[in-house]
Amino acid sequence: MIEDLRLLPRPFYLLMVGSFINRFGHFVIPFLAIYLRQLGFEPAVIGYALAAYGAGGFLASILGGYLTDRIGRKPTLLISTFGAAGTMMLLAFAKTIPAFMAGAFLAGLMTSLYYPASSSLTADLIGKELRVRAFAVHRLMINLATACGMMTAGLVAAHSFFWLFIADAGTTVILGLIVLFGLKRGIGRKAAAGGAGWGAALPVIAKDGAFLRAVAASFLVAVVFWQTGSTLGLQVTEQSGLDEKAYGFLLGLNGIMIVFLELPLTNWTRRRDPQKTMAIGYAMLCGGLTLLAFGSSLTMLVLSMVVLTVGEMISSPVASTYMANLAPDEMRGRYMGVGGFSWSIAAGVGPMAGLWIYGISQELLWVLCGLAGLGAAWLIMIRPRMPDVDNM
Helix, strand or coil: CHHHHHHCCHHHHHHHHHHHHHHHCCCHHHHHHHHHHHCCCCHHHHHHHHHHHHHHHHHHHHHHHHHHHHCCHHHHHHHHHHHHHHHHHHHHCCCCHHHHHHHHHHHHHHHHCHHHHHHHHHHHHCCHHHHHHHHHHHHHHHHHHHHHHHHHHHHHHCCCCHHHHHHHHHHHHHHHHHHHHHCCCCCCCCCCCCCCCHHHHHHHHHCCHHHHHHHHHHHHHHHHHHHHHCHHHHHHHHHCCCCHHHHHHHHHHHHHHHHHHHHHHHHHHCCCCHHHHHHHHHHHHHHHHHHHHHCCCHHHHHHHHHHHHHHHHHHHHHHHHHHHHHCCHHHHHHHHHHHHHHHHHHHHHHHHHHHHHHHHCHHHHHHHHHHHHHHHHHHHHCCCCCCCHHHC
16 A cells, blocks of 8 residues: 555645645535524525535536546646635625625535545546546545544634635635646646537536446435535534534544544555445435434444444545546546536535425434435446446
């Protein structure tokens, strides 16, 4: 494992450092539901603002994939980082639901432009034989930052939500400066001289059944995962009687587990059948939240997060590698953009639907999460088989 890490190039690690700084300060969205609830808005109304964030992310998946292949990885990253910082400050001064929806839409748009470009640049820099390890390192950095950031955010939110917006914008600017001055000229500049439009890619993607099933399964899992940044916060602060600090530390537990366990776990997952690995992981991830149907004590909350995180560690690096490897080199940005659709659409549908169901019955919400996980596992297990991740 150490030998593999030494083979990863310097620009990749520079990107990881920037991602760490940015994700450490990715404070606002996970706490937005609690913030709006404290302002007096109802759960269903809060869902509209979070849905607007998802809608911006969906548009970014389309636009980001195109820009990644047309103008290049690095320019797209710069548009995303500096744009996200500016829109986060607009969101900080919003007072009404329409203003929150507009700010959240722009924040989702600018923030999510980053992912197709970042994933494509990672795949560009890393050979197929090391991509599982590279994506695992990427997730390790993000989750280490998330663990530290969410715990910090919980402490800050208990005193002032405004400083969450400031920190979020500031760290995103730092990431933009690292990309601007750290990536050498020519790295991630332009991926294709022509044919970067969606017209050429969509017919190819439409015939790629394995890729489309993976996207559909990813959508179901993403709908469930987005509950951790919306309904779970209300469950902790309203149903369990805990505070923002407890919610922050609960999210931090997810990151800590991934930091210490995911890289060693990839030594096991990369040698296993990817279909079975992803199916087991998806079922566990969603089933973790289903445990909350049986109670929401602190012990049950921790157990739920542990099961969810194990499922995430099993499935996510394999899924990321699989989608990257299915993509033709000249269409990788658009493939990753379509892959991002699942999370972007879920970012809108998941919180909105979850908060609506939460207002009816918390137990029903958590049971449906488990059923979604079983549906995702079924989709992944449909033949033909996925490529062997060990040979990717």
